[in-house]
Amino acid sequence: MASRAHGQLNPCMKPERPLILICNDDGIEAAGILSLAAAMDGLGDIVVAAPLTEQSAVGHAITMRDPVRARPWPFRGPSGQIPAYAISGTPADCVKLAMDKLVPRKPDLVVSGINHGPNTAVNVIYSGTVSAATEAAILGIPAIAFSYCKWGGGGDFEASGRVARQIAQRTLQGGLTPGLLLNVNIPDLPYSEIKGMMITRQARSKWEESFAERTDPFNRTYYWLSGTFVNLDSGENTDVYAVENGWVSITPIQHDLTAYGAMASLEEWDWGSLD
Amino acid sequence: MASRAHGQLNPCMKPERPLILICNDDGIEAAGILSLAAAMDGLGDIVVAAPLTEQSAVGHAITMRDPVRARPWPFRGPSGQIPAYAISGTPADCVKLAMDKLVPRKPDLVVSGINHGPNTAVNVIYSGTVSAATEAAILGIPAIAFSYCKWGGGGDFEASGRVARQIAQRTLQGGLTPGLLLNVNIPDLPYSEIKGMMITRQARSKWEESFAERTDPFNRTYYWLSGTFVNLDSGENTDVYAVENGWVSITPIQHDLTAYGAMASLEEWDWGSLD
Numbered sequence: 001m002a003s004r005a006h007g008q009l010n011p012c013m014k015p016e017r018p019l020i021l022i023c024n025d026d027g028i029e030a031a032g033i034l035s036l037a038a039a040m041d042g043l044g045d046i047v048v049a050a051p052l053t054e055q056s057a058v059g060h061a062i063t064m065r066d067p068v069r070a071r072p073w074p075f076r077g078p079s080g081q082i083p084a085y086a087i088s089g090t091p092a093d094c095v096k097l098a099m100d101k102l103v104p105r106k107p108d109l110v111v112s113g114i115n116h117g118p119n120t121a122v123n124v125i126y127s128g129t130v131s132a133a134t135e136a137a138i139l140g141i142p143a144i145a146f147s148y149c150k151w152g153g154g155g156d157f158e159a160s161g162r163v164a165r166q167i168a169q170r171t172l173q174g175g176l177t178p179g180l181l182l183n184v185n186i187p188d189l190p191y192s193e194i195k196g197m198m199i200t201r202q203a204r205s206k207w208e209e210s211f212a213e214r215t216d217p218f219n220r221t222y223y224w225l226s227g228t229f230v231n232l233d234s235g236e237n238t239d240v241y242a243v244e245n246g247w248v249s250i251t252p253i254q255h256d257l258t259a260y261g262a263m264a265s266l267e268e269w270d271w272g273s274l275d
Numbered sequence: 276m277a278s279r280a281h282g283q284l285n286p287c288m289k290p291e292r293p294l295i296l297i298c299n300d301d302g303i304e305a306a307g308i309l310s311l312a313a314a315m316d317g318l319g320d321i322v323v324a325a326p327l328t329e330q331s332a333v334g335h336a337i338t339m340r341d342p343v344r345a346r347p348w349p350f351r352g353p354s355g356q357i358p359a360y361a362i363s364g365t366p367a368d369c370v371k372l373a374m375d376k377l378v379p380r381k382p383d384l385v386v387s388g389i390n391h392g393p394n395t396a397v398n399v400i401y402s403g404t405v406s407a408a409t410e411a412a413i414l415g416i417p418a419i420a421f422s423y424c425k426w427g428g429g430g431d432f433e434a435s436g437r438v439a440r441q442i443a444q445r446t447l448q449g450g451l452t453p454g455l456l457l458n459v460n461i462p463d464l465p466y467s468e469i470k471g472m473m474i475t476r477q478a479r480s481k482w483e484e485s486f487a488e489r490t491d492p493f494n495r496t497y498y499w500l501s502g503t504f505v506n507l508d509s510g511e512n513t514d515v516y517a518v519e520n521g522w523v524s525i526t527p528i529q530h531d532l533t534a535y536g537a538m539a540s541l542e543e544w545d546w547g548s549l550d
Contacts, residue, residue, distance in 0.1 A: 059334035059367075068497065069495070074477075179479075195548040196548070222342035223344070223345065251533055252537035253532045254537075256476075257400070258529075263474050266527055
């Protein structure tokens with residue numbers, strides 16, 4: 001079998017257009033995924049596989065103890081109807097199920113988003129948008145997560161869509177090292193005011209939690225997650241810095257969490273013998 | 276205020292015992308968390324904050340759109356009752372809520388587990404057990420995730436508990452570089468047959484999905500996640516290798532996902548100008 005990836009075509013076969021799989025975590029009806037599908041228009045064949053309902057902050061959750069369903073969904077792009085499925089699961093579920101059951105061939109690119117709100121710094125590990133792209137990267141497919149850095153509702157995905165198209169085109173041309181994905185954060189600015197693209201690292205940061213403590217109508221205490229984002233990083237090559245200063249942030253992300261730099265010093269620990 | 280972390284005590288105060296926070300993802304009634312609490316007995320003051328129900332494979336999910344509740348829970352250790360809370364949320368929620376509302380002072384160590392089943396290779400990113408430890412590491416607290424590498428039910432946590440105690444003691448003595456956590460996988464062997472401890476990296480691997488496709492009583496299709504784990508890594512310093520060969524695997528883990536090695540080559544890409 002000839003490989004169909006990256007233009008290595010069997011000369012007896014017609015060249016295939018790239019296949020682009022689109023996912024998100026805000027759900028299949030979100031404005032961001034419509035914008036992303038429009039941005040991909042003409043770059044290849046498109047399939048949408050996205051959660052039926054919003055799945056923000058699910059991280060890399062997968063559904064193991066319940067079944068997952070995929071419902072064909074009317075999804076209209078600029079050039080007509082796009083094959084689309086609304087899935088009763090997490091973003092990672094969507095990519096796993098699409099790869100196994102829904103796409104006609106192995107995708108050349110998986111794009112996730114456009115998320116409404118930033119996925120920078122420590123937030124990357126909570127992000128369903130990024131987890132969909134991570135799942136694709138694990139399976140060896142170039143993948144990009146896109147986020148539009150506007151908090152709250154509203155705003156305009158126009159500039160984010162144009163940026164997403166450029167980065168997707170460039171990635172389809174060049175491919176990515178297997179296992180890598182790009183985490184792209186786009187500032188909330190008109191396109192003409194964006195300064196350009198910056199390759200960044202995740203800013204060191206944390207959330208300082210301060211759960212709201214309340215009492216329900218039955219006089220029982222409950223808590224609601226709330227907190228303050230603390231940027232601990234004054235570097236000028238971080239994702240947070242880029243977006244705050246009008247640049248598109250492009251962070252290469254990998255899913256191997258090993259802290260290689262720490263292995264040698266841990267070897268030197270006296271672990272004690274097992275007696 | 277004097278800092279209470281890591282023995283920097285105010286000389287006017289009595290020295291405090293270390294505080295150890297215990298979490299898991301199998302739920303507060305799981306055998307593994309009882310074993311872990313028993314293993315920590317005498318190493319310090321203990322608080323348990325664990326999910327009310329099993330939360331495996333939730334990855335780093337956090338609960339934002341619903342309230343979270345904490346119910347005091349009767350939890351008995353070898354030396355008597357341990358303050359414990361059953362929490363209606365994910366492992367990451369448990370650590371966040373405990374840190375903000377439930378612990379009497381900043382913990383010196385967070386331990387998570389003992390998970391029933393391995394958390395090696397690519398499975399680390401799906402693991403709720405690891406995510407609890409990651410959450411602690413983000414907050415600057417030394418943290419360890421423990422997993423007992425037995426698939427299916429049953430087995431005996433005795434050896435895992437003894438290993439967990441040794442590693443926790445050593446970590447309390449030496450601390451960990453802020454932001455680091457240890458992901459520990461313990462083979463399913465009697466203690467006397469475990470060869471020792473090995474510092475490892477995550478094995479390169481993936482799951483080859485093959486969703487079961489079934490029809491419900493109402494004639495609608497549903498899918499159930501199923502697949503085959505594929506180890507792509509023949510290295511002899513991986514977590515998978517260690518456990519398969521009778522060693523305790525200790526992998527240092529970090530939560531910065533930036534692929535630093537890829538930044539330079541991406542800088543060289545022609546990203547196009549924003550027109």
